[in-house]
Amino acid sequence: MADFRFDIRPLFPEPIVRVTSNLLPHTFRGDRRQCLDATSKMSEIIDRLGELSATSQGLSKPVTTAQRLRMSENQTIYLLADTEAGHNGAVTGLLKVGNKDLYLFDEAGQTRKVERAPSILDFYVHESRQRTGLGKRLFETMLREENWTPLKCSVDRPSEKLLAFFGKHYGLVRTIPQSNNFVLYEGYFNEANSSSGHAHAQSSQEAKNELHITNSPNTQLFGATYLGEEVNHRRHGSQQQKQTPNVLLQQITQISPNGRYGARHPTCTMAEIISGISKVSTKGAGGTGNGESSSGGHADGNNIAEEMTAQMDLHHLEDQQQAHGHMNTKRMDLQEVADQEEAHFIRYGLPPQIDSQPEFEPEPEPLTPPSPPEVAESIIGENRRPAGFHLSKQHTGMKNRSSGVGMAVMPTSKMEFNQEEREDFGVVKINRPPGHNGHSLGHDNTDAVSTVSSGNGGHLTNEGYNDLKFYHNRLW
Ligand SMILES: CC(=O)SCCNC(=O)CCNC(=O)[C@H](O)C(C)(C)COP(=O)(O)OP(=O)(O)OC[C@H]1O[C@@H](n2cnc3c(N)ncnc32)[C@H](O)[C@@H]1OP(=O)(O)O
Known part of the structure; x- marks a missing residue:
């Protein structure tokens, strides 16, 4: 189990805490000094669990680090602790989730762009506690907090154990083949299955904008902008465009490229x-x-x-x-891009693809x-x-x-x-x-x-x- 030189219990007033880019448990209350102390300890915990997860998955470098979480805007880590273990308690599990902009194939093989797709990015339960239900407990907490359903989760390169986990607990077995490293389950694109309405709204928007995309370098670089323009043009004629001049601009904004090209800029x-x-x-x-x-x-x-x-x-x-x-x-320089590519290599053994949108964030x-x-x-x-x-x-x-x-x-x-x-x-x-x-x-x-x-x-x-x-x- 992951125990630490410090007492973890003040950080875990509840068995499962949620941590975002401020590196503080969601339950945290304290003054500035306590805040610094808590972030430092939380960083240590996240780094350790990230390393253990990487080792367990056979990765040479962690996918999850405190530094990466700090630099990310839309990722959340759920940490599970056993406060009764040992002198200082122990942390037993980690689940990192986030929203990703993904290009995905639906059941018919059509390419869809799904913005802010709920994604499972890293999941780990300590070896000594696996298959005791802790993974499900952690996962269920996450689903509740995020208001997601298992079917709506895209999973970033799941391990065999995680595939078995989805099969056992949620009956999810049949996947929709993708060209990237994410796994989706059949029914992902069924609007009736949308729990939060988020994905539903997304699909409607996609249908409206005809966001089927090509594989051309331009599309990869600049997104599907001009396809939407064309469709608009054909449908409504140039008069319509004159009447609503910012529609295209809006599309350019909304259909921004993803991957590193879509990264937020200073x-x-x-x-x-x-x-x-x-x-x-x-x-x-x-x-x-x-x-x-x-x-x-x-x-x-x-x-x-x-x-x-x-x-x-x-x-x-x-x-x-x-x-x-x-x-x-939140800055990214050339070295950071290189680091991300390296991280991608570590995880997938492949050069990064623009539309695979793997789990990598700007390194600080x-x-x-x-x-x-x-x-x-x-x-x-x-x-x-x-x-x-x-x-x-x-x-x-x-x-x-x-x-x-x-x-x-x-x-x-x-x-x-x-x-x-x-x-x-x-x-x-x-x-x-x-x-x-x-x-x-x-x-x-x-x-x-x-x-x-x-x-x-x-x-x-x-x-x-x-x-x-x-x-x-x-x-x-
Ligand atoms: C996107 C990603 O993060 S991919 C990487 C996923 N993480 C890993 O592979 C790291 C190693 N594995 C683990 O940390 C854990 O096994 C997890 C997180 C996948 C599941 O957590 P657990 O606490 O074991 O899950 P829980 O106890 O709730 O469910 C158990 C079920 O998970 C699956 N499972 C868990 N461990 C294994 C295993 N060693 N072999 C096969 N299936 C397994 C099985 O379906 C199992 O049910 P069963 O025991 O009846 O066969």
């Missing part, structure tokens, strides 16, 4: 900054100098500065928390003291001088290379990628509506003629588009 990204610049430059359309640009965009510029200051305050707070062992920032950055902040240079017209505030590396993107780049290439309302001809690397057309060639500087789509740069047009391409290289060099 709000301060190069794409957003460029987008902010475009807004500013709109005011100075046709202008050629700094004066027009900055005066026109003064209010927006202030807004951006305020926003960045607010974010800076927030992240400064996070930096302080990091120094105290509270790493709540190592616990290091916050680096000295850098002074950011304002990018807004005349305001291009050292800002009156400090930005951390996170704001400048120095440590967020993958996230920043990800956002930079994600289709947003401000960026499009329907290039009609080959262009130089690093050139991004901003807010050029489909079908427009955007060659005219006098065009009313003023975002495409940003005057935020130095005024001589030196940061526009020959064709009048913002040159990403310029912003890249300024910001990164």
